[in-house]
Amino acid sequence: MMKSFTITKRQEEHITILEINGELDAHTAFKLEQQFKNLIEIEAYHIIVNCSNLQYIASAGLGVFMAYIEDIRNLGGDIKLSDMTGDVYHVFDLLGFPSLYDIHKNESEALSSYKNQK
């Protein structure tokens, strides 16, 4: 059975939380890309991507984070990541993401880090 990739969007004050669910690969990455484009359009630059239900990520998924982080930081925002499972973190780690991205244990820690920046 085809597993899908879905995104649920929530708002916490000025911070947008994207819960990403399922498998993020070369076939599904466009959905996350579209979401980042939409957020830039509506000037929602403070983003947390909650990965608690992300079961799988391939480099095409990581490529979406790479393509948008610079623009969003230049606009005064960030893409913070939280709640990664061990398998998913391993892939981010292999590519050196932890030194360049703000990765948090959980969503509330990521939220606090935004609030402390204010």
Added chain:
Amino acid sequence: MKDSKSHSINVSSSTQHLQEVRSFVQTYVSHCDVNKDEIAEIILAVDEAYTNIIKHAYKNEPNHTIEIELGTSSGSFWIQLSDTGHHFNADKYQPPNLLKRIKNKERGGMGVYLINKLMDSVEYSSTGKTNTILMRKRI
């Protein structure tokens, strides 16, 4: 080099088959003496190799065939992917600089790097029109 007992599938060159490819690998690798982390690494390596063939060998044209064959031999799990598209020159490959790519808003180029990190050996070869990538992981 390889045991006689191997499994193979032919898959069209489209990312819509990625899930099917991962399931195929999962089915067979789960029967081998491989731990959970290694299973995840092998599946990801095959995903990256298959995606690279679609993108680079077949330039995203969906109607080509990719053969995926896998098995075990002398303490290793091996997977071979074959295509008849554009040949990949592994000698010219340079590992990506993540920071530079982010600054340049580039994506891609991470697949080969990941495959090399995930697997114990990776060999590329071309015979006639057929290109193959043979990956091995010690088990």
